[in-house]
Amino acid sequence: MISFDKAHKLLTGIQLELIELQSISKAASAPVILDQQSVGRLSRMDAIRDQAMAQEADRRRKLELQKIEAAFNRLGSDNYGICLGCEEEIAEKRLEVDPTATLCIACASQE
Numbered sequence: 001m002i003s004f005d006k007a008h009k010l011l012t013g014i015q016l017e018l019i020e021l022q023s024i025s026k027a028a029s030a031p032v033i034l035d036q037q038s039v040g041r042l043s044r045m046d047a048i049r050d051q052a053m054a055q056e057a058d059r060r061r062k063l064e065l066q067k068i069e070a071a072f073n074r075l076g077s078d079n080y081g082i083c084l085g086c087e088e089e090i091a092e093k094r095l096e097v098d099p100t101a102t103l104c105i106a107c108a109s110q111e
């Protein structure tokens, strides 16, 4: 069974990393303002595509942060590390790789 401290540390580490990435990418995902005179059609499409990719990355980071939030809640209510599928303990190794995991390997592979 993974210890509270270890799980907390792992979750906090990822959370800080995500928040940092989010603030860095704020600038990148700002609305595309294009100068029609100087920007060709191709680079305009590039800019739009880059923006879409930045928004997608941002969306994924938000989901990840929600998962971390949920994991902290489980940690606080003492059911962290318990599989939602079979209620067995999730292997510590698995939680080290993904501390937000809510399913054990057996249940996750059935999805």
Ligand SMILES: [Zn+2]
Binding pocket: 083, 084, 085, 086, 087, 088, 103, 104, 105, 106, 107, 108
């Ligand atoms: Zn399970």
